[in-house]
Amino acid sequence: MAPSQNSLPLHERVWRRNNIKRVMDITVLFFLILLLIYRIVSLNNYGVPWLIAFLCELWLTFNWILVISTKWSPAQSKIYLDRLLQRVPELPPVDMFVTTADPVLEPPIITVNTVLSLLAVDYPANKLACYVSDDGCSPITFYSLVEASKFAKLWVPFCKKYDVRVRAPFRYFSDDKATPNGKNGADLSEFQQEWKTIKDEYEHLCRKIENAVKNSTPFDGDGEFAVFSNTERKNHPTIIKVIWENKEGLSSGLPHLIYVSREKRPMHPHLYKAGAMNVLARVSGVMSNAPYMLNLDCDMFVNDPKIVLHGMCILLDPNTQKEVAFAQCPQYFYDGLKDDPFGNQFVVLFRFVGTGLGGLQGPIYLGTNCFHRRKVIYGLSPHDLENTSILSEKELVRNFGSSREFINTVALALEGTTYAPPQHNLSNSVETANQVAGCGYEHGTGWGSQVGWVYGSTTEDILTGMKMHTRGWKSENHMPDPPAFMGSAPTGGPASMTQQKRWATGLLEILLSKNNPIFGTLFR
Numbered sequence: 001m002a003p004s005q006n007s008l009p010l011h012e013r014v015w016r017r018n019n020i021k022r023v024m025d026i027t028v029l030f031f032l033i034l035l036l037i038y039r040i041v042s043l044n045n046y047g048v049p050w051l052i053a054f055l056c057e058l059w060l061t062f063n064w065i066l067v068i069s070t071k072w073s074p075a076q077s078k079i080y081l082d083r084l085l086q087r088v089p090e091l092p093p094v095d096m097f098v099t100t101a102d103p104v105l106e107p108p109i110i111t112v113n114t115v116l117s118l119l120a121v122d123y124p125a126n127k128l129a130c131y132v133s134d135d136g137c138s139p140i141t142f143y144s145l146v147e148a149s150k151f152a153k154l155w156v157p158f159c160k161k162y163d164v165r166v167r168a169p170f171r172y173f174s175d176d177k178a179t180p181n182g183k184n185g186a187d188l189s190e191f192q193q194e195w196k197t198i199k200d201e202y203e204h205l206c207r208k209i210e211n212a213v214k215n216s217t218p219f220d221g222d223g224e225f226a227v228f229s230n231t232e233r234k235n236h237p238t239i240i241k242v243i244w245e246n247k248e249g250l251s252s253g254l255p256h257l258i259y260v261s262r263e264k265r266p267m268h269p270h271l272y273k274a275g276a277m278n279v280l281a282r283v284s285g286v287m288s289n290a291p292y293m294l295n296l297d298c299d300m301f302v303n304d305p306k307i308v309l310h311g312m313c314i315l316l317d318p319n320t321q322k323e324v325a326f327a328q329c330p331q332y333f334y335d336g337l338k339d340d341p342f343g344n345q346f347v348v349l350f351r352f353v354g355t356g357l358g359g360l361q362g363p364i365y366l367g368t369n370c371f372h373r374r375k376v377i378y379g380l381s382p383h384d385l386e387n388t389s390i391l392s393e394k395e396l397v398r399n400f401g402s403s404r405e406f407i408n409t410v411a412l413a414l415e416g417t418t419y420a421p422p423q424h425n426l427s428n429s430v431e432t433a434n435q436v437a438g439c440g441y442e443h444g445t446g447w448g449s450q451v452g453w454v455y456g457s458t459t460e461d462i463l464t465g466m467k468m469h470t471r472g473w474k475s476e477n478h479m480p481d482p483p484a485f486m487g488s489a490p491t492g493g494p495a496s497m498t499q500q501k502r503w504a505t506g507l508l509e510i511l512l513s514k515n516n517p518i519f520g521t522l523f524r
């Protein structure tokens, strides 16, 4: 009997044929082993340098065995978008997070493009909220977002009308051809006229932001920007601003846009990106409490406007809802150097090791381009789904902190019965949001250990994903073509060495900690 339409999966893991690669990899292993045997047999003739060479090659061989076992059965997910649209009449809310930390190293126009590409995704706008965390506490970033939200009122309808694929305007307009994306019967001259208007508007936006950057302090004590006066980057109260609220709840409108700069004080460790993500989780919890989250670094943008629907195919699939914690898309980079001399594109890491892990428990969490379930971020394991006993009030407070309003939203998220708090005005929750974004809020709670992004490594993403895997969750590797997200990578040698050093340090911190994956596997 043919399976009924409703039991067909929304996504599947598809294994890649890999026989030739396997033969090649095993051949290399065979030669490595021969080399080791040769070294041992003739060790007596050569002495210490020979021994050192032997030890190095032994390490290489060990590494090679790890690499081939990782890449043995590569897989990626295949999604069925039409089934999702047919079967899920009411799409769930999704909270989208962008992190930025430094308006000089990460120019506001780049963050603005990331945000614009998110505001314009093909998904009901009343189900989306975009939160920007600014660890730089920069009035220029805030100003840029305010201006961007005005531009978005033109940009988003334009993208949707003409089915624009790349919805980050700097990339879209870098191709100077005003050609519509073959959308049925679009009137060419009307399109060209609109294209020209929007391009002019975008250039106007860029100029405004450039001017703001040049006159670095134009905002002191002035209206909306008054809160930024007398602030220092690492010493300031929480600043949360609802830049745009989709008050009418229009599915064709613009998603909510919220600026968040968490409190920082000199004596309080701010815990870098993991700290910022945990604040975003709480602030979004009290404001929109969507059961799903998408997070992007400010240097990545959406390259496929259907990607949120893709993410939902994976996370809403009834067959794997109790297994899959997150859906990770690889990082691809634009404007790379020819032939990638410094390896900045990370082809091996994202495309080979990533797909290899995709055939095992699932890819690691890469810190960006990833869809999460809120309840998993809140520490739930697959086993807890069976176990219906709800955490007591006391346990909730111990893990999640003392804000009653926030705890209520946590209880809803953990139950998974209600998607979001009842329709309310976002501005009403700003006060509570301020409270949960305070730098003392996490003191004595489970944040950073039992719940949220995990502290203790500069590669907080790997650690957080690994903790989910240790709890028994799987993850899915999603690699649509064209790529779902694109970003910028360091282009030079020194910059990429700094990045590699940071990653190596982070991984070593994990290896030497109690969160080490070997312990995780043995004593889970």
Ligand SMILES: O=c1ccn([C@@H]2O[C@H](COP(=O)(O)OP(=O)(O)O[C@H]3O[C@H](CO)[C@@H](O)[C@H](O)[C@H]3O)[C@@H](O)[C@H]2O)c(=O)[nH]1
Pocket (backbone or CB within 6 Å): 099, 100, 101, 102, 106, 133, 135, 271, 272, 273, 276, 296, 297, 298, 299, 366, 367, 368, 458, 459, 460, 461, 462, 499, 506
């Ligand atoms: O105190 C901080 C430091 C960084 N960030 C943000 O974190 C993101 C990543 O930082 P970046 O300096 O760009 O690091 P990369 O090495 O490029 O990032 C890779 O490595 C990180 C650590 O493993 C992951 O978090 C990232 O997602 C991954 O893209 C950026 O959006 C930053 O704005 C903060 O919000 N607060």
Ligand SMILES: [Mn+2]
Pocket (backbone or CB within 6 Å): 297, 299
């Ligand atoms: Mn980066």
